[in-house]
Amino acid sequence: MAHGFLSGGNVLLKTFLIGVLLGIAAAAGALYSLPAVDQHREVSLVTVAPNGGNQESFHVNIPMDRIMVGTAGQKSGLPAGLNWPQDDVLAGISAELFKIRNARDVVVGVAARTVAKEEESDVIDWVLHLPARGTFFGNMAPDAQEGGQRIGRLRTGSNEFAQLQGFVTERWVADTSGEEDAPVGRIELLATYVGTAEPLE
Amino acid sequence: MKYLIVLIVGLMTGVVVFAAGVAFNPFVSMQRLSPLAVTDSQTVTLTYSGVASDGIVFTNDGESWVSPYPEKVLQLWEAAIRQTSASVKELRDGRGQVAGLGIKISSLSETTRLFAGKAIVDSVWYVYLPGRGSMFIEQTENYWDYLRGIVLPAYRNSANTWQGSWLGNLTAGPGALGTARVSGSSGEFSGLEMLAVESLSVRAWRADGGPLAAEGQLLIELPPEAVYESPVDEAFVEDE
Numbered sequence: 001m002a003h004g005f006l007s008g009g010n011v012l013l014k015t016f017l018i019g020v021l022l023g024i025a026a027a028a029g030a031l032y033s034l035p036a037v038d039q040h041r042e043v044s045l046v047t048v049a050p051n052g053g054n055q056e057s058f059h060v061n062i063p064m065d066r067i068m069v070g071t072a073g074q075k076s077g078l079p080a081g082l083n084w085p086q087d088d089v090l091a092g093i094s095a096e097l098f099k100i101r102n103a104r105d106v107v108v109g110v111a112a113r114t115v116a117k118e119e120e121s122d123v124i125d126w127v128l129h130l131p132a133r134g135t136f137f138g139n140m141a142p143d144a145q146e147g148g149q150r151i152g153r154l155r156t157g158s159n160e161f162a163q164l165q166g167f168v169t170e171r172w173v174a175d176t177s178g179e180e181d182a183p184v185g186r187i188e189l190l191a192t193y194v195g196t197a198e199p200l201e
Numbered sequence: 202m203k204y205l206i207v208l209i210v211g212l213m214t215g216v217v218v219f220a221a222g223v224a225f226n227p228f229v230s231m232q233r234l235s236p237l238a239v240t241d242s243q244t245v246t247l248t249y250s251g252v253a254s255d256g257i258v259f260t261n262d263g264e265s266w267v268s269p270y271p272e273k274v275l276q277l278w279e280a281a282i283r284q285t286s287a288s289v290k291e292l293r294d295g296r297g298q299v300a301g302l303g304i305k306i307s308s309l310s311e312t313t314r315l316f317a318g319k320a321i322v323d324s325v326w327y328v329y330l331p332g333r334g335s336m337f338i339e340q341t342e343n344y345w346d347y348l349r350g351i352v353l354p355a356y357r358n359s360a361n362t363w364q365g366s367w368l369g370n371l372t373a374g375p376g377a378l379g380t381a382r383v384s385g386s387s388g389e390f391s392g393l394e395m396l397a398v399e400s401l402s403v404r405a406w407r408a409d410g411g412p413l414a415a416e417g418q419l420l421i422e423l424p425p426e427a428v429y430e431s432p433v434d435e436a437f438v439e440d441e
Contacts, residue, residue, distance in 0.1 A: 015204050018212015020218065027219040031316045037309040040280040067275045068258045068289060084257065085291050087299040089331050095259065095302060097287055099279070107279035110287050112304045116329050123387045125335055127327045130310035131285050135325045137337040139386050156384040157375030158325060158339040158375075 015186035039132035045103045046193075053166055053194040058128065060098040060111065061183040067097035067110075092117035100128060100189070103191025111189075126152070126168060126189070136191065148172055154191065164193040212261035213441030224353060229345065235370055235398045235420060236378040243423040247300060247328065249290040251401055251415025261286035266352075267411035284309040292328065292419070301330035303419075310341065320344040321373070326399075326419065334388020338397050340381030350407045361408035372398045383421055397421040432439070 049055045060066070070077055070084040071094035077084055093116045100111045109130040111114040117123075124140040139153030154166040174185040237244065253259035253270045260269045262283045263276040277285050285308040294300040307324035314321075326338035346369050355363035372381045376396055385393035398420050405413035 012204070012207050015207045016211040016214075019208040020215040021211075022208075023212040023215020023217075024219045025215075026212070027216045028316070031219075031223070035311060036313040036315050036320075037284065037311050039284060039308070039311055042281055044395070066285070067260060070257060070289065079258070079271050079274040081273060082258065083271075085299065087291075089299045090291070090302055092331060093302050093329060095289060095304065097260075097289065097304070099277070099282065106281070108281045109279065110282055110285055110306050112287070112306065112327055114302070114304070114327065114329055114335075116331065116335070118332075118388070123329070123335055124384060125327065127304065127306065127325060127328075127337065129285070129287075129306040129308070130327060131282060131323075132311075134323075135306070135339065137325075137327070137384070137386070155386055156337055156339070158323070158382075 041132045042102055042104075042106050042108050044133070049192055053192050056191050056193070057103050058100045058108070058111075058189040059105075060100055060187040060189075061105075062185055062187065064183060065099040065101065065107075067099065068095070070095050098187075100130075124152070126127070126170070128189070128191075130160075134161045136161040136164070136168075138191075140168070140170065152181075154193070161193070163196070164195060166192045166194045168192075222262065223315065223318075224349060225227050225339075226318060235400060237396060237398050237420050237422045238378055240422050242425050245330075245419075245421040245423065246294075246295040247292040247303070247419040247421070249303060249417045249419075251403065251412045253288070253411060254441050257289040257291065258333075259286070259288040265411075266408065268409075282308075292330075301328060301333075303328050307342070310437075312341070316344075318330045318343075318345045319373075320348055327420070330388075332388075334390040335386045336390045336393075336395070336421070337384045337386060338421075339375070340372045340397070340399065341374040342371040342399065345429075347371070347401070351403055352408075355406055355408055361405040366405065367403045368400065370398055370400045372400075380422075393424055395421055395423060 017041055046054045046056045057081035068078060072091045078150040095114045098111045100109045101108045102108045112127045114125050121142040129135040134157055137155050138152045139155050140150050144150045149169055149171040152168045152169050169190045171188050172185060175182045209300050253267045258274055260274045260276055262278055263269055269276055269414035287306045290303045291299055292301045292303045304327040307322050310323045312321045313319055315407040322342045324340055324342055329335045350367050351363050355361055373379050375382055380398055383395035383397045385391050400418045403415040407413055
């Protein structure tokens with residue numbers, strides 16, 4: 001009887017150990033194969049530019065996509081309760097944060113636009129962050145062209161945009177639809193990507 | 202029946218053993234010493250508060266550890282940006298004086314591999330220092346040591362809080378030595394390619410709010426002067 005009990009205990013112990021090993025293997029397999037992070041992707045709506053390169057358009061609906069507007073001396077900032085620093089060092093800087101949309105009007109990322117007043121000329125920069133794709137950084141010309149359009153250089157980027165150069169244009173387009181829930185207008189951004197040429201072998 | 206129960210208990214034990222092994226794996230450790238700590242080049246040190254409510258704006262999906270600030274800020278709830286956070290901070294120099302403005306945008310990265318101790322966040326900084334210029338910083342951050350050193354102990358505590366002293370480098374790339382890539386855009390930084398490391402010092406943390414006492418630091422290495430000495434100028438000096 002004692003022998004039978006020990007034998008049954010052995011089988012139980014072996015079953016337990018097999019369970020432990022299976023548990024470790026299953027957890028390892030799941031952690032290895034299942035993605036811990038899975039970013040949502042929208043289809044990139046890229047068109048071929050007439051003079052080379054690719055173009056992609058983004059826009060910001062105002063005021064619904066505006067996350068923050070901060071500038072020195074403003075009476076009521078956005079969002080409510082914003083405490084913009086009053087230090088003299090930051091007196092010439094204004095910054096805005098936006099959600100950005102693609103050509104299908106779907107939110108695809110977050111953007112920051114800053115304007116800094118310097119003695120020689122204003123510094124206007126855009127940072128567009130598209131989580132599943134990367135980020136690009138554009139430095140705009142201080143003076144707007146006819147029609148209010150401003151052109152800038154795509155300076156650098158990360159991930160998908162790391163090897164790209166090109167241009168970015170921004171312009172304000174007022175809404176003329178007259179619809180009740182329509183935005184006041186939108187900031188249109190047109191990015192023209194040009195790949196960096198690789199030296200011939 | 203009893204064998205099935207024992208097998209299930211074994212399975213659960215195996216999962217727990219594996220989770221503990223991953224969490225306390227001694228072979229996965231973050232470097233505490235900044236790769237720029239021993240640089241001979243000039244550096245720019247910028248500090249910021251690591252507490253969201255000490256900054257100007259912080260926003261995310263509204264369901265993460267750190268609550269958006271101010272309370273009524275627009276949240277990033279859309280599918281494409283749900284794993285993204287954005288913050289605007291006042292940056293201070295090494296003497297504690299206001300030096301400029303920093304905007305940080307971060308997203309959880311699909312390169313995260315918990316198995317290998319990589320809790321990766323892709324992030325960018327836009328830094329503007331009045332009178333000096335602007336720069337763009339691109340980096341991948343690894344929060345594994347942060348999770349293991351602060352978050353896990355906080356959840357083991359019945360009050361879901363952590364107090365102590367934690368200091369670590371967040372930057373893990375894209376540079377080979379674990380440095381961030383910095384591109385100067387305007388002013389004295391215009392056209393410069395630099396390196397940077399972001400580090401964080403945390404003294405208190407709680408599950409429903411994130412860091413309660415924390416300070417971040419951006420250490421930016423300026424390029425060595427020799428790189429920017431024009432050969433033409435050198436030749437001219439020698440001729441003279």
